[in-house]
Amino acid sequence: SAVISQKPSRDICQRGTSLTIQCQVDSQVTMMFWYRQQPGQSLTLIATANQGSEATYESGFVIDKFPISRPNLTFSTLTVSNMSPEDSSIYLCSQDRGLGDTQYFGPGTRLTVL
């Protein structure tokens, strides 16, 4: 199985600030994704991180709020901008090589916004 690491593992932030979450995978992959899991809820897909081009966002998520970078095939970042308490969630990255492949998830970043 793939090894995916995320930094930080958790953070407590003040309202109005921004946090950048890093995701590193141990091998080159085609697809990387970012998810959010709000307290007591299921996972919601934020966007697909595309290597060398702009991310593809799901309905309800915008680039200004959640800018994503993917400079190469093994690394991606998600920034949560101008945070409010409603952004308190677990943010997870995942990766796979495409349809039919196994998609693996990182351990998540637990964000609390005060």
Add this chain to the structure above:
Amino acid sequence: DAKTTQPPSMDCAEGRAANLPCNHSTISGNEYVYWYRQIHSQGPQYIIHGLKNNETNEMASLIITEDRKSSTLILPHATLRDTAVYYCIVRADKLIFGTGTRLQVFP
């Protein structure tokens, strides 16, 4: 992506087989059925996936009906550590999670 329907919760006695059903009546021909589980707030753990044939690995078996409109995940000998939320997902190009089934394994 096709929608899935799962019971919100199930119980299972330790050592017995846990059979988790999933309906996906609008599945398309190129969509796979994936199963994941999540223990507490850890990252989802991959269990198994299949297209139309039944699949088995060291964790579980996946039984897909011939018309592909439903499937069953089987944990052959459930343990307390199998207590988790189990997600059945029909995937085209991305994984879209539903609400899952909360499986409680009791002694």
